[in-house]
Amino acid sequence: AMPALQKSRIVALSTTIHENTQIVDSYLAENGLPSPSFDISTPPDLSLPSDIAKAKEAILEAIDELQTLMLGPMGKIFHEYAHTPTNLTSMHAIAKFKMANSFPPNETTTVAKLAKSAGMNEGDCKRVVRHVLSHHLFLEPSPGAIRHSAMTQAIAVVSLLREWMEDTSENMWSSAPRIVSAMEKWLGLDEPTQSAYNLAHRAASPGMQTSWILDNYSWDKYRSVVDVGGSHGVVAAELGQKHPSLKCTVQDLPEVISAVKTDVPNVEFQTYDFFTPQPVKDADLYLFRMIFHNWGDKYCIDILRNLIPALKPKSQIMINDHVIPEPKILSAYKDKNVKTFNLIIEACFNAKETDINDWTQLLKEADERFAIAEVKRPEGNQLQVIDVEWKG
Numbered sequence: 094a095m096p097a098l099q100k101s102r103i104v105a106l107s108t109t110i111h112e113n114t115q116i117v118d119s120y121l122a123e124n125g126l127p128s129p130s131f132d133i134s135t136p137p138d139l140s141l142p143s144d145i146a147k148a149k150e151a152i153l154e155a156i157d158e159l160q161t162l163m164l165g166p167m168g169k170i171f172h173e174y175a176h177t178p179t180n181l182t183s184m185h186a187i188a189k190f191k192m193a194n195s196f197p198p199n200e201t202t203t204v205a206k207l208a209k210s211a212g213m214n215e216g217d218c219k220r221v222v223r224h225v226l227s228h229h230l231f232l233e234p235s236p237g238a239i240r241h242s243a244m245t246q247a248i249a250v251v252s253l254l255r256e257w258m259e260d261t262s263e264n265m266w267s268s269a270p271r272i273v274s275a276m277e278k279w280l281g282l283d284e285p286t287q288s289a290y291n292l293a294h295r296a297a298s299p300g301m302q303t304s305w306i307l308d309n310y311s312w313d314k315y316r317s318v319v320d321v322g323g324s325h326g327v328v329a330a331e332l333g334q335k336h337p338s339l340k341c342t343v344q345d346l347p348e349v350i351s352a353v354k355t356d357v358p359n360v361e362f363q364t365y366d367f368f369t370p371q372p373v374k375d376a377d378l379y380l381f382r383m384i385f386h387n388w389g390d391k392y393c394i395d396i397l398r399n400l401i402p403a404l405k406p407k408s409q410i411m412i413n414d415h416v417i418p419e420p421k422i423l424s425a426y427k428d429k430n431v432k433t434f435n436l437i438i439e440a441c442f443n444a445k446e447t448d449i450n451d452w453t454q455l456l457k458e459a460d461e462r463f464a465i466a467e468v469k470r471p472e473g474n475q476l477q478v479i480d481v482e483w484k485g
């Protein structure tokens with residue numbers, strides 16, 4: 094018998110792209126949504142139901158691998174991998190000079206006019222515009238005419254996006270060139286280079302939604318919850334609203350608590366430094382959402398030990414944070430995001446992302462009575478939940 098013809102990897106990938114693109118396309122057509130383009134008719138964010146989002150993920154994963162294979166080893170390094178710093182330079186300029194905000198979405202401008210309203214040197218402006226045009230930020234419908242693309246419009250409309258771009262370029266990536274020197278110089282040291290850096294706005298980014306923990310816990314069985322480092326009450330506000338009988342306390346540093354604007358129903362805000370003993374005794378649940386990843390091990394241990402005097406037998410501790418998945422669980426495409434974040438937090442805080450073995454070790458080192466009851470990995474969410482029970 095003839096051996097079955099084996100599809101090569103690149104053809105298998107192109108088939109994945111083809112089939113899943115059809116799924117996404119039919120969904121958009123059936124729901125009267127615009128087909129993605131660079132035009133400003135494309136909204137800043139397209140939310141898809143989970144089965145369609147899965148097809149989209151499959152496309153992106155396959156494209157990523159196919160692109161790497163087609164570039165080849167040297168091509169990948171020269172023409173893709175090494176380009177990141179240049180992208181950051183133009184991202185910095187776009188955000189800093191508010192270039193996307195300097196003319197309205199429906200108008201056409203020129204480099205000269207854009208430079209003037211953004212307060213830039215014309216030559217610099219031209220170089221930045223040329224670079225970002227190659228990434229579909231701005232469009233050039235005819236030579237010299239500059240219009241908004243879907244991307245620059247998103248930057249203009251979503252002010253948090255522009256702020257995030259500026260913040261990332263200035264505060265995070267500015268330390269990138271020094272990470273390797275630091276690795277060389279301070280082998281394994283735990284000190285944060287910067288503490289209490291408020292990343293609360295990241296809570297809104299895709300994959301970090303609060304909805305999973307809100308919807309998948311029987312909150313009604315608790316009477317009191319303390320959200321340690323709870324910022325402006327991202328989680329507590331919703332808890333207080335949905336479960337009025339629950340007593341919610343949000344704790345954070347004075348500068349964060351004093352900026353809490355509105356009166357949030359059923360939520361009490363309290364100034365507290367988590368490197369000092371926990372003042373709220375005997376709560377049913379202590380929540381730590383995106384707290385530990387900012388700190389090196391010895392600081393995490395300190396935070397945990399400061400909780401002990403407040404705990405009663407069977408107190409619950411919920412850790413909602415990044416847990417590095419076991420090798421091979423994520424696709425290379427998703428893994429890139431996780432590992433990038435890992436380098437960012439090393440750059441900013443000298444902290445590390447931890448896998449489940451590291452978490453187990455860390456809790457044990459803090460105190461043998463911290464017992465992991467369950468680890469949950471909500472689908473489509475970058476944050477996992479580690480349920481810990483106090484065996485005191």
Ligand SMILES: C[S@@+](CC[C@H](N)C(=O)[O-])C[C@H]1O[C@@H](n2cnc3c(N)ncnc32)[C@H](O)[C@@H]1O
Nearest residue numbers: 289292296322323324345346365366367382383
């Ligand atoms: C990444 S944010 C997480 C905020 C919130 N838990 C969430 O899930 O969106 C870290 C929070 O820890 C707070 N924080 C930093 N150092 C602290 C300290 N020593 N005591 C209490 N809170 C602190 C920060 O102000 C910030 O609100």
